[in-house]
Amino acid sequence: xSIKLALLKSGETIVxxxxxxxSDDKVCGYLFxxxxxxxxxxxxxLLEEPEQxxxxxxEVSLTSWIVLAKDEKxxxxxxxxxxxxxxxxxxxxxxEEKVNGKSSEVSFxxx
Numbered sequence: 001x002s003i004k005l006a007l008l009k010s011g012e013t014i015v016x017x018x019x020x021x022x023s024d025d026k027v028c029g030y031l032f033x034x035x036x037x038x039x040x041x042x043x044x045x046l047l048e049e050p051e052q053x054x055x056x057x058x059e060v061s062l063t064s065w066i067v068l069a070k071d072e073k074x075x076x077x078x079x080x081x082x083x084x085x086x087x088x089x090x091x092x093x094x095x096e097e098k099v100n101g102k103s104s105e106v107s108f109x110x111x
């Protein structure tokens with residue numbers, strides 16, 4: 001499995017098992033298997049003391065990219081892909097757990 005992050009023209013960040021669709025030695029598309037949209041929210045803690053709100057904690061969740069689709073493998077045109085990258089280990093583990101039927105949300109602190 002080749003788990004990758006794909007940034008789409010729509011602004012969505014997708015984590016998925018990604019395979020290139022090749023024809024005549026040229027990439028003509030990508031096949032996303034069990035794609036998940038990454039949603040990131042920044043957590044803030046408001047304190048009663050006159051201190052600045054603490055930031056830096058992120059809440060990350062994964063949801064099915066096309067919720068109503070029956071297919072688990074979705075072809076994507078290369079002109080909709082801005083870039084494809086390797087995810088950090090936390091996201092890769094989260095994806096594997098999600099597609100294997102386990103937890104789908106995690107919190108962690110930016111370093």
